[in-house]
Amino acid sequence: METQELQREIRRLKEEKNAVILAHYYQRPEVQDIADFVGDSLELSREAATAPHNIILFCGVTFMAEIAKTISPQKTVLIPYPGAGCILADMAFPKEIEEAKGRHPRAKVIAYVNTHAQVKAMADIICTSANAREVMEKTPGDEIIFLPDRNLGAYHARSLKGKRVILWNGYCPVHQTITLQTIEMVKEKHPQALVVVHPECPPEVTERADFVGSTSQLVRFVEESDAQSFIVGTEEGTLHQMRKKAPEKELLLPDPVPLCHQMKMITLERVHKALKDEVYRVEVEEDIRRKAEKAIRKMLELR
Numbered sequence: 250m251e252t253q254e255l256q257r258e259i260r261r262l263k264e265e266k267n268a269v270i271l272a273h274y275y276q277r278p279e280v281q282d283i284a285d286f287v288g289d290s291l292e293l294s295r296e297a298a299t300a301p302h303n304i305i306l307f308c309g310v311t312f313m314a315e316i317a318k319t320i321s322p323q324k325t326v327l328i329p330y331p332g333a334g335c336i337l338a339d340m341a342f343p344k345e346i347e348e349a350k351g352r353h354p355r356a357k358v359i360a361y362v363n364t365h366a367q368v369k370a371m372a373d374i375i376c377t378s379a380n381a382r383e384v385m386e387k388t389p390g391d392e393i394i395f396l397p398d399r400n401l402g403a404y405h406a407r408s409l410k411g412k413r414v415i416l417w418n419g420y421c422p423v424h425q426t427i428t429l430q431t432i433e434m435v436k437e438k439h440p441q442a443l444v445v446v447h448p449e450c451p452p453e454v455t456e457r458a459d460f461v462g463s464t465s466q467l468v469r470f471v472e473e474s475d476a477q478s479f480i481v482g483t484e485e486g487t488l489h490q491m492r493k494k495a496p497e498k499e500l501l502l503p504d505p506v507p508l509c510h511q512m513k514m515i516t517l518e519r520v521h522k523a524l525k526d527e528v529y530r531v532e533v534e535e536d537i538r539r540k541a542e543k544a545i546r547k548m549l550e551l552r
């Protein structure tokens with residue numbers, strides 16, 4: 250089927266089955282275009298928690314679909330390609346966390362949303378890149394184990410007062426490829442461009458940036474800023490919404506282009522099959538689900 254025909258058929262199936270399609274900013278443009286809601290992890294978690302539909306079709310990586318199932322266990326949650334994992338989430342496992350807790354018994358565990366459900370179940374609270382700072386500040390006690398993204402943790406720990414932050418040694422390989430050198434190479438040719446980056450980028454990049462924020466915060470910044478030109482330090486899919494919201498702005502990417510191959514595993518063909526056949530169902534073991542839900546809801550209740 251051609252792209253438009255597939256999109257039409259997906260929209261028809263969506264109505265017929267009372268399904269909602271949630272898509273992350275890093276999805277392919279044609280997938281974002283059939284979604285009911287495009288957002289970052291925090292926004293998508295909130296949307297999944299309140300969606301009145303029978304079926305949630307999640308266009309993203311597996312941990313995101315797991316969150317939807319964790320907070321809406323009565324609903325059918327589908328992911329079009331169950332092999333779409335997150336390499337960062339694969340950097341923290343329960344046994345290592347148990348050991349870290351043993352070494353730091355007073356510390357509260359803050360798990361970034363990019364973790365498996367078993368890891369969330371061991372955390373005191375979850376955070377996303379949009380609210381990590383707030384979660385760190387509001388978590389009681391003076392010691393935090395922050396996992397798994399060392400760059401996001403270090404970015405906020407720099408200015409956090411009165412708390413010791415123990416950083417995990419994980420990182421997102423996509424944002425790790427964004428270096429000071431690759432940013433400066435673009436800046437040399439476009440000296441007027443503002444540098445806007447995601448906090449998963451290495452510390453020397455976030456220090457150099459004019460603005461640091463989650464994907465939705467970056468989209469909003471580009472849309473609302475008076476500047477005309479931006480060097481964008483995050484996954485390239487984000488530019489699709491930036492172009493829609495601010496078509497007159499110049500958007501530049503570092504070379505190599507930051508691209509998450511896991512996110513791009515979700516294609517229109519797979520979305521179509523997922524809706525038509527109601528596959529692949531996401532399940533989370535009940536004991537883990539209940540514990541993970543508690544940590545996620547603590548985050549969602551923060552205002």
Ligand code: SF4
Pocket residue numbers: 275310334335336337338363421422423424484509510511512
């Ligand atoms: S961009 Fe990085 S953190 Fe996000 S899903 Fe891909 S590997 Fe995981």
